[in-house]
Amino acid sequence: MIAALRHAMPAGCARRAADRKASIHVLYKAYEIQRSLMNASSAWASMMADMLNDPRLPFSAYGPNQTMASALDVFAHATAPRGKPAFGIRTIQVDGQVHAVHETTVVHRPFGDLKRFTHDGLGADAPRLLLVAPMSGHYATLLRGTVERLLERAEVYITDWADAKYVPLAEGHFNLDDYIDYLIGFLEHIGPGTHMMAVCQPSVPAFAATAVLAAQKHPCRPLTLTMMGGPIDTRESPTAVNDHAVTKPYVWFKHNVITTVPENYPGAGRQVYPGFVQLTSFMSMNLGSHMMSHYKLFQHMVQGAEESAEATKTFYDEYRSVCDLPAEFYLQTVDVVFQRHALPQGEFIHRGQPVDLGAITDTAILCIEGERDDISGIGQTRAALKVTPNLPADMKQYLLAPEVGHYGIFNGSRWRKTIAPVIETWMARYATRDNAADGKPRRGNKLAAVS
Numbered sequence: 001m002i003a004a005l006r007h008a009m010p011a012g013c014a015r016r017a018a019d020r021k022a023s024i025h026v027l028y029k030a031y032e033i034q035r036s037l038m039n040a041s042s043a044w045a046s047m048m049a050d051m052l053n054d055p056r057l058p059f060s061a062y063g064p065n066q067t068m069a070s071a072l073d074v075f076a077h078a079t080a081p082r083g084k085p086a087f088g089i090r091t092i093q094v095d096g097q098v099h100a101v102h103e104t105t106v107v108h109r110p111f112g113d114l115k116r117f118t119h120d121g122l123g124a125d126a127p128r129l130l131l132v133a134p135m136s137g138h139y140a141t142l143l144r145g146t147v148e149r150l151l152e153r154a155e156v157y158i159t160d161w162a163d164a165k166y167v168p169l170a171e172g173h174f175n176l177d178d179y180i181d182y183l184i185g186f187l188e189h190i191g192p193g194t195h196m197m198a199v200c201q202p203s204v205p206a207f208a209a210t211a212v213l214a215a216q217k218h219p220c221r222p223l224t225l226t227m228m229g230g231p232i233d234t235r236e237s238p239t240a241v242n243d244h245a246v247t248k249p250y251v252w253f254k255h256n257v258i259t260t261v262p263e264n265y266p267g268a269g270r271q272v273y274p275g276f277v278q279l280t281s282f283m284s285m286n287l288g289s290h291m292m293s294h295y296k297l298f299q300h301m302v303q304g305a306e307e308s309a310e311a312t313k314t315f316y317d318e319y320r321s322v323c324d325l326p327a328e329f330y331l332q333t334v335d336v337v338f339q340r341h342a343l344p345q346g347e348f349i350h351r352g353q354p355v356d357l358g359a360i361t362d363t364a365i366l367c368i369e370g371e372r373d374d375i376s377g378i379g380q381t382r383a384a385l386k387v388t389p390n391l392p393a394d395m396k397q398y399l400l401a402p403e404v405g406h407y408g409i410f411n412g413s414r415w416r417k418t419i420a421p422v423i424e425t426w427m428a429r430y431a432t433r434d435n436a437a438d439g440k441p442r443r444g445n446k447l448a449a450v451s
Contacts, residue, residue, distance in 0.1 A: 203230020237377030
């Protein structure tokens with residue numbers, strides 16, 4: 001199809017498209033060269049900052065040197081090399097008791113693993129929750145705070161998607177069909193009676209996977225499905241992200257943002273949407289805020305406010321850690337989710353078969369949105385409640401979190417204190433398949449008391 005479009009272009013347009021395609025391929029190599037240079041600069045700046053801060057040196061307490069050291073430290077941190085972060089959740093405190101956290105990888109697949117988190121304080125009746133992390137440029141560790149809070153009351157499984165540049169070409173391709181298949185496989189591994197929660201982008205494949213399982217009356221269809229800030233129907237309250245997706249034709253994305261993994265990675269030759277392009281897009285959306293955050297970081301370091309400075313550094317350590325997406329997954333998402341709105345229009349196809357949302361009759365659905373979400377606008381996730389005609393009304397719930405942005409839905413104090421309890425109560429209400437019929441919480445379930 002893409003080839004046909006290209007040949008249909010006038011000669012000049014075709015040449016320009018070819019030039020753009022060549023440019024994006026060169027861009028990845030140029031980025032790698034720049035990254036190598038910046039890594040060296042970061043190391044030098046860090047060394048100089050340490051030297052200026054060394055109390056054994058006579059000039060370390062000199063005022064201008066402290067300012068210079070802080071500036072160098074900010075630069076070193078902003079340009080430091082970053083790989084895949086670790087979850088690093090060692091302990092958790094529940095009801096005043098501290099418990100050791102156990103993290104294991106229970107399923108390993110080329111494009112994503114399934115991780116399991118548990119602790120000794122969980123009872124035998126604790127719910128099992130599959131947390132579906134976004135495949136949108138950041139690692140699953142972006143949901144570290146989400147896992148920590150949910151782990152207080154539930155056994156948490158999370159999708160740990162791979163960085164596409166590390167997946168050899170021999171492993172094949174990965175698109176939305178594969179994403180849905182992975183979710184179904186993960187649910188089958190965890191077993192019947194599992195809850196599922198999707199954060200942002202995976203709301204669409206999680207919703208579709210639920211419908212596929214429901215149509216089969218599969219025993220592993222989830223008890224509940226919670227979708228948070230997800231693009232179920234991006235025609236509702238479109239954001240700048242949505243506008244960008246519909247103002248450019250599909251072929252534009254293929255020619256302008258898709259590139260090839262360089263030779264120095266295991267996935268050499270694979271077509272990807274690069275993580276550094278996604279990071280640039282994210283940061284440009286709120287460039288002023290990011291610049292102010294780094295200025296405040298500099299001020300905190302000059303003032304010796306170490307706790308505030310460390311909090312900012314920790315956030316950006318995670319935010320700047322990005323990974324590549326398989327090109328076929330990215331392009332299909334742009335086409336199916338953002339341009340054709342296939343799922344809410346009843347036109348979504350999985351493995352050649354229509355996905356029937358009407359098949360969902362006993363999976364309770366909770367939709368959560370943030371009032372200030374500038375990525376998924378108000379109503380986009382709530383749309384899921386309108387396109388499940390055979391799901392009883394008492395098995396549908398909607399929460400609009402006031403004054404909460406996109407990341408605040410699943411991280412931060414309001415997530416911990418206000419939003420998470422709603423999810424826990426919802427899981428408690430539909431703790432078994434039988435409860436789907438009467439909407440009553442299971443007796444003895446610890447979550448039933450959470451409000």
